[in-house]
Amino acid sequence: MSDSIGHECGVALLRLLKPLEWYAEHHGDPLWGLRRLYLLMEKQHNRGQDGAGLATVRFDMPPGEAFIDRARTAKRNPIERLFDDATSPARSLSPEAMAAMPPLALKRRLPLLGEVSIGHLRYGTHGGRSTSTCHPFLRRHNVASRNVAIAGNFNLTNAPQLFAQLVEYGLNPVGDSDTLVVLEKLSYFLDREHDHLASAMGPGSFRGLEGRELAEQVGREIDLARVLRKACARFDGGYVLAGMLGHGDAFVARDPAGIRPAFMLRTEEAVAVASERAALVTAFGVMPEDVEPIPPGHALLIKRDGNLSVEAFADPLPVRQCTFERIYFSRGNDPDIHRERMALGRSLAQPVVDRLGGLDHAVFGFIPNTAEVAYLGLMEELDRIATDLAASRLAALAAQGPLDAQSIRAAIDHRARTAKIAHKDQRLRTFITHDAARRDLVGHIYDVTHGILEPGDALVVVDDSIVRGTTLRESIVTMLARLQPSRIVVASSCPPIMYPDCYGIDMSQLGRFIAFEAAVALLGDRGLEELLSEVEARCREQEHLPPERMANHVARIYEPFTLEEIAAKVADLIRSPRLATELGWTGPIDVVYQSIEGLRAAMPEFRGDWYFTGDYPTPGGYRVLNTAYLNWRKRVEGRSY
DSSP, rough: OOOOOOOOEEEEEEEEEEEEHHHHHSSSTTTHHHHHHHHHHHHGGGGOOSSSEEEEEEEEEEEOSSEEEEEEEEESSSHHHHHHHHHGGTTTSSSHHHSSSHHHHHHHHHOOOOOSSEEEEESSSOOOOGGGGGEEEEEOOSSGGGGGEEEEEEEETTTTHHHHHHHTTTOOOOOOHHHHHHHHHHHHHHHHHHHHHHHHHSSTTSOOHHHHHHHHHHHHHHHHHHHHHTTTOOOEEEEEEEETTSSEEEEEOOOOOOSSOOEEEEEESSSEEEESSSHHHHHHTGGGGGGGEEOTTEEHHHTTTEEEEEEEEEEEOOOOOOOOOOIOOOOOOTTHHHHHHHHHHHHHHHHHHHHHHHTEEEEEEEEGGHHHHHHHHHHHHHHHHHHHHHHHHHHHHHHHSSSOHHHHHHHOOOOOOOOOOOOEOOOOOOOOHHHHHHHHHHSSSSEOTTTTTTTTTTEEEEEOOOOOOOHHIIIIIIHHHOOOOSSSEESSSOOOOSSSSSSSSBOGGGGGGGHHHHHHHHHHHHHHHHHHHHHHHHHHTTTTTOGGGOOOOOOEEEEEEEHHHHHHHHHHHHHOTTTHHOOOOOEEEEEEOOOHHHHHHHHOOOOOBBHHHHSSSSHHHHHHHHHHHHHHTTTSSSSOO
């Protein structure tokens, strides 16, 4: 993804199943759990660099002492900062001294050392970049089991409607972010659960409990599945919610369409959850098959006493797991993701060969680094194509008579040539607001390798996705043109992004997608601009309908065009005037997109493709699409939900 966009956050949960002294005895480290949480977060740092946070519940703290604590930061290198601060009070202690300390004394020295912890990595899609926007969010109460800490990877399309519902409950929430709404709804139904249990077990009931005994029994009998069922009943969006109560219960809940990912690992030492399977595999030294996904619409529930269950909390929906997780967001060292990205690259090979007219006089590379596995798949398939071609040539030569070494060598010497074309040394931030200065900075994000092309060579680069096309136009294509290739081919391992996303990825402004820009330009080229007004009228007609009754009228803008026509227009749009005026390069540019069929063949279990197809998994997606188009027509910037 050569364009930088905000996307899914990372979530981690760790529940120790042994006393702290057990880890000191068996691992020589009473901070073993804290270090495992650090690894889980560090192995998911790709999911968010805008901030990080962690919260911990500590068992058996004496009255008057803190039993739940939290730390967050939006400064640079947030994971390292958090854990440096969390462990710094123990640096003066030797490992032997730490191992010999009573657990209570160690907890008093390290406020973030406890039995249940959740961590979060933030990639800010909305709401700023301050520490106050970082998860976990915390609701405090003087009854331990009414304290709630949550961290999530989610976007809700109907947060304003849920906020209004909170007001109807009689609450006075401050702020209207979807994270706050989730926390308030969970807290409201947790309070109702407490009230229900207290009335059933308290004074006047058959149990007749009261005081401390009643509070502890209520904590033991809290039904988190029931709380989640009520709290999440009207959620429209993709989400993974990790949370814990102040007395020690914990949960991780996954949306019923399975849009957002969550994986769990259970060992005799701990229960752990992460947004990516590979993080758990690495942090705990297990095999991938030891890690299992949390089923869509289910929650992993961990009671204070260590009992585990996985229970349904939401009505099932058709499973629509996010394909962008597999194409780009998740790290490629997960074996399934690696195979899928290889398959995406392989399916690009024949269209690229067709565009080039053969493999001779072409050099292949990839931009950015996340496209490397798809590039390897492309090269693997190109080798197969070259082998088939060589076999055909050899067979034809053999039919003509005996073969010599020279003719054999000439027949098989048609392998694809590869090179490390570009290097990205650092992440340049657009802190300069002057347009010309910003373009100059963007143009230097990548360094190019000179001397890799021969006269007449074409240059093919694999990109994992093309979103806005800005970096392609202002940096990558210009950089590649400096090598003076005969032509430039950009091969995208995913189809064109045509529709907004509203389930965790910050892609809700329709006018920023270069595929949409290309379709609008094609309408203009063919004198079909009136279609834009017709679509606007249809969108206005349904603007005030409930989302369940909304349809995708924006699809009509794409219907007149083939994938190849969209790709050709995108190729025109990523051509900067600087290529001719400053570099004297006027060669052709081609864009080759993955087909929907190729995408689905590569990852048949992942059908979350609404940003390519406009087929949304929840009704709220259609409302966001409708709003996004009307905002584009009105030239309104900002989030469409």
